[in-house]
Amino acid sequence: MSIQLGMIGGGMMGEALISRLIVQEIYTPERILVSDPQAERRKFLSDRYKVQTTAQNLEAAQTDVLLLAVKPQMFDQVVAELAGDGVTSVALILSILAGTPLEKLERAFPDKAVIRAMPNTPATVGAGITAISPGLLAQSHHLEQATRIFGAVGEVVEVAESYMDAITGLSGSGPGYVALIIEALADGGVAAGLPRVIATKLAIQTVKGSAQLLQDTGMHPAQLKDQVTSPGGTTIAGVAHLERAGVRSALIEAVRSAYLRSQELGQ
């Protein structure tokens, strides 16, 4: 049976994609070939997901779609291994390498359709969001294919590549900000006398439920805030404290700092 998806690098994000692609029956396990240098990792992936594995990147590149999922610093080494006729059979190259521009990908694979993607960690539970940017040779059917693949781990948005650093600062780094906010909310609950386990459960569900409410209704966040702040009530007292502490501008600056850092790292 021929391989349809070759994956170079079977780490955290690679595994997230493999697990969801199989669950959603986008590819059957025997159609996926993952290359990874660690024998233990290969055994884990083949035992758990029944995918094919190899230690040879060149072998994983004998496929229709090739997904690059190594750390960005490994890119040059991988390209050197695939030099020459290494990617002859590949019709589409997908890269999730942070900070690796299309121009660099296209220079490495000159006659190939390339799509750059930026997923985020909630992809591991199928609740991620992936931004994709097409290279010069990518056509609409390639974009459809990429949307189907990354759609397995959550939502997909197509954007101009010039937005990628901003996206890294918002949705790429965002899970870190939200985790910190949830931890702090739980600490607040504990400070107010709640047991830690209950406080954490309440904090997680409050963030998740509020996000879902906004998503399902299309309501503006300010409208939700207005709805829950009754005159002289508890929520406006809490909101007033958040404003005094500068939480709003701290979050704006967090996204901006991560955006600037992403720009810096890409140079």
Ligand SMILES: NC(=O)c1ccc[n+]([C@@H]2O[C@H](COP(=O)([O-])OP(=O)(O)OC[C@H]3O[C@@H](n4cnc5c(N)ncnc54)[C@H](OP(=O)(O)O)[C@@H]3O)[C@@H](O)[C@H]2O)c1
């Ligand atoms: N994790 C995220 O939330 C996230 C979000 C957006 C984008 N990304 C991007 O996704 C890529 C992968 O991230 P990750 O978190 O999945 O990293 P990871 O867990 O370190 O996975 C990378 C995998 O590639 C393997 N590898 C190393 N050198 C290789 C080579 N020459 N050929 C083939 N495989 C090789 C690694 O093996 P060893 O462990 O032995 O080195 C590891 O199993 C990165 O480029 C990152 O920028 C990640």
